Amino acid sequence: MQVSLPLPLYKKLTVTFRVEPGCLGPDGVEHIEGFCKFAKQQVATLHSDFVRWRIVPRYDKSLAETEYKTNNKRLDHLKAMQYLGVFGQELDEFEEHFQDELARLIDLYLGR
Structure with missing residues (x-):
C-alpha cells in the first residue's frame, strides 16, 4: 500500500496518553x-507525519492509559498494530520508545 506522507490530520493516528500525577512525585x-x-x-x-499526540492528565483511572484513534474512531490493539504496520512500526516498540521518552521528559521537567 502506497502512503503519501505527511497524512492529513483526520487520517493521522491520534495517540492519547494519560499521565498519572504520581509520576511527578x-x-x-x-x-x-x-x-x-x-x-x-x-x-x-x-512520528509527526502520521501521528498526532495528546498527552493529558489521568485523573480517571477507569480510562485507559493509552488510547488510539483515527478519523475520530477508537482503534483496538489489533487495529492500532495494523495501522502502525503500514508505516513500518511495531506497536510494542512504538509504545516502549514513547515510555522511554516520557521518562526522560519527566526527569527533564523535574530538573533531575
Whole structure:
C-alpha cells in the first residue's frame, strides 16, 4: 500500500496518553497540567507525519492509559498494530520508545 506522507490530520493516528500525577512525585497533582503541556510540545515532532499526540492528565483511572484513534474512531490493539504496520512500526516498540521518552521528559521537567 502506497502512503503519501505527511497524512492529513483526520487520517493521522491520534495517540492519547494519560499521565498519572504520581509520576511527578508526591506533589505531582500540582505539576501535572504543566507537565502535559511541556511533554506534548516535546513529542510533537515524533512520528509527526502520521501521528498526532495528546498527552493529558489521568485523573480517571477507569480510562485507559493509552488510547488510539483515527478519523475520530477508537482503534483496538489489533487495529492500532495494523495501522502502525503500514508505516513500518511495531506497536510494542512504538509504545516502549514513547515510555522511554516520557521518562526522560519527566526527569527533564523535574530538573533531575
